[in-house]
Amino acid sequence: MAHRTWLEPVRGRLTASGLTLDELVNRSGYSKTRLSELLRGKGYYPGWEITYSVVRALEIPVGPVRQLWRMAAVEADKDTAWITSRIQDVQAPAPEEQPVAHLAFTQAMGQPYTAYARAFLQSDQRARQVVSETFDILWLTWDEATASPDLPRHAWLLLRSRVLARAPKRPGGRPDLRAAAFSTASQAGIRDLAERLAHIGRLARFFDTIAGLPPDQMDVIVLRHLCGIGLDAVPGIVGLAPAITHTLDHHARGALHELHPDTDTQE
Template identity: 80%
Template structure:
């Protein structure tokens, strides 16, 4: 069995030259696999370590590490993955969750996953950054509501939100180095949700299915009237996705998710005056694009 975390040689912590970026990720790597592989590659490039230095720290050959970093061949076991993330001083807990999700995506069964995890003895408890924990607790509900509006499935919504916060933990240093961590987190969440959402032929997200779960139509007893109302709402929701991204976000949060206006700025990471203006312009645009609909309803 390969060592999971080989001792570091003297001088490894101060590499003399920046390492060459690894070759591109293989096209065969699945999207969830890329979710954890990209932060690992970014950490390696940013660390300045060469592949040879990573060999010394992890105890694995250049060939094995090169294949892992490219997502080439078979899905990597947890032992070699763990050795690399420990060598790069990345948090283990979020990466293990992402690794498990990607293993399922790669058609690995739960017995295989559990067996690979049992092969590795963790080094002990690691503390989640306090600010990251606070952001997770504050944003979990509105992020999930936004994701569910596009994905329709609560399970899928919770999964993408959990993965978003795990990615954020993996890249927390970069996130806190931005001008606004809340805004950075929101853009990460939005990007992941829209990447998974059904698409219209022109590339817009398809929000029409949300019309089937609105409270308004659910309270209409007459079936014909209910179906008519669903059709009207579906066309109206489709119009929402024609708005500029920030206007769309504010509209979805306010009117589909029922988030109070005062809470929206803190969720999307924009000033209250800006979100008010976005809301105003969005309502005006929707009235022009869909004049027969009641935007307040």
């Protein structure tokens, strides 16, 4: 999966450029066979040198691709020494200038995106990694993102897809939020072990119900109930109008209250 995070934008850039494979061969210095293997994404995981040559030939920002290539190499079971040596074999270019609007967006959304990812992944490191991946993909596809009708919505759907792709799943395929019950502040203050376990059990069932809500309702409830983000801030994060967000919140809380009347979802 991680391999595709940088390969798909590269393929898209090649298509948009109008270059033929023969022209890419001339620009990159690699054979048609090698480039075809890289672009198909089948079989071996490509080294950074050939990946870098294609990225430079297509005038794609190197920094975010290198980060995504590194993360994908880890998922492809490449060891640290292999990854480091492949990167060191290529003379590092001068850092590209990150688009100012992209930088501002990442600074504004870094905290809520990470909180959302942490709710599903239950790991600060994994949450930061998936948010970094999302922002790198967004940089690679910045022209497409800014051309979309709503940049925050475009970015949020990208984040959600990256998070849910890595979240543990229930047998039916929905994300498994039950582990979040162990990290809530409400249960941490309960000293009696039996009472705490009972409370965790109720919360686990409640969070499991949240994961079964329609996606937009789930997002609003997770941001509010698990991440502690105020309702007025949610529209700007998920890229939906305030009226729609309030409606989603109202319907979600109604459904949750009907199934779990003993669990408070009010402000």
